[in-house]
Amino acid sequence: MTKIRSGLRLIAVSAAVALGLGSVSAAGDTEAEETLRLHLGSYGTYFEYSNHGEPIKQKITTAHNKKKDCQLNVNGPLAHLSGSDYGPGMFKESIGINSGDNGRPCGWVKETEDLTLSLGDVPDALQVALDLELKGDVRVQIVLSHGGVPAGTFEVRSGGGIVPGEGVDGSTKAPFTATATTAEPIANCLNGSANSGINDNCYVTIIPLGPFDAITFKPLSGKMSLEGGGDYGKKKGKDFETVFTLVDYDGWLGCDDETNSVTIEGSTVYGDITRLQNTDGSDCVPKPYNIDVDVEADTLSFVPHDNPGAPQPSAYQAMLKFSPAAATMSFTSLLEYDQDDDGPLGFEDMPWCIGNPFADPDAVGSIDTSVIPAGDTWCVVSESTDLVGGGNIRTTWNVVGIGDPKFR
Incomplete structure (x- = not known):
C-alpha cells in the first residue's frame, strides 16, 4: 500500500471516491463474499x-x-x-x-x-x-x-x-x-x-x-x-x-489508448492510473483489476491481477492528487508505500527516481526500470503542492512503477 502523509497529519481517503471505471468498496462493508x-x-x-x-x-x-x-x-x-x-x-x-x-x-x-x-x-x-x-x-x-x-x-x-x-x-x-x-x-x-x-x-x-x-x-x-x-x-x-x-473485477486494463487508464474522480484523492507497454516488449494481455477504499485504514488500493499461466511484466504511471479537508501549516509531504502489501510494519518512503524513466525506456511505450532504486518497485518522478479553494492543500504526485501498485 502507499500512503500520503502530508507533514505530520495523515490524509484520510473518503469513502465517497467515485471511479470512472468500476466501483469502490469501503472497509467495514457488510456485504458477504460472492x-x-x-x-x-x-x-x-x-x-x-x-x-x-x-x-x-x-x-x-x-x-x-x-x-x-x-x-x-x-x-x-x-x-x-x-x-x-x-x-x-x-x-x-x-x-x-x-x-x-x-x-x-x-x-x-x-x-x-x-x-x-x-x-x-x-x-x-x-x-x-x-x-x-x-x-x-x-x-x-x-x-x-x-x-x-x-x-x-x-x-x-x-x-x-x-x-x-x-x-x-x-x-x-x-x-x-x-x-x-x-x-x-x-x-x-x-x-x-x-x-x-x-x-x-x-x-x-x-x-x-x-x-x-x-x-x-x-x-x-x-x-x-x-x-x-x-x-x-x-x-x-x-x-x-x-x-x-x-x-468480481472492477474493470480490465489493456495497453492501448482506449483501455489503458482508470480514472479516480472527486473527494480527497483523484487522478489517473495508466498501464504502459510491457517492459520486455511482449504483447500486452489485458489485466483485470480492483480498486478499493478502506476508510478506517485510510487506504486506496489499486490491484491488477495477472492472468494465470501468462504473467505480464507490466509498468504503470500514476498521476494522483490528494486534498485534505483542511490546510496544514506545512507544504512538506511524503509518499509512503508497502510494496509487498504486508501490513503497517512494511511501510517505507517511496524514493525519487534517479533519472527520467521515459528518456530511455526498456521497451517502446514503457519505462526505464533502471531509474527505480534497487530494492524498490516504484519511484516518484515529480511532486507539486499548492493551495486550492478555502485554503486547502493539494498535493499532486507523478509516480511510475512495475508489478502491482497499491496506494494509500
Missing part, C-alpha cells in the same frame, strides 16, 4: 450463486431412464459439468463419471477418468473448498484453468497414496480437512476408509495464486466423488458444501 455453492443433500440438489441479492439456483437432475439412469446434463447459467466416458453421473449425493454401468459406479471418478466443473456466467473464482469422498490409495490430480490456460496443478492424497515427507497433512479427526496452496500443492487427507458418513470424506481447500474458471479432477490412483455436504447431515451440511469463492 460464492458459488454446490449442494448435494436431502434438502436439495443444486448450484447456488450468491450475488448480494436474491440467490440464483441451478437444479441438478439425472436422466431417469433405464439406459442413462445416472447421467447428468449440467449446462446452465451457473456451472457446467463434463467428463470422460459417458460424461458426468450421479449416485445419491455423489457426482462421478457415468462409465456405462448402472448404480454406484456413476458416483465415482476412477483412474483413467476425468471430471471437469466449469463456471458459467458468474465471476472468476479465487479459491475453492471441495467436499471430496475418497476411497483406496488415493492420488487425485486437480488442475485449475482460466480461459483454457492452466492456472495451477494440485494433488490430494489419502490412504496408501500418501508418501511420507511429501505434502501437508490435514486434520487427524473428523470432520477431516486439508489445504493445498501454490507453495504447498500436495494435501494429505488423513480420513478413514470406512464407508460411513463423513469418515471417508475430506474437505479440501485449494488456494492458487490467481483466478480460475474451471477445475478438473484426474485420479492417478484410487477413486473419488465430488460431493456437496450431504454426508454431514442437515445441521452441518451447509458448512461442508463445495464452495467457490468468487471475485
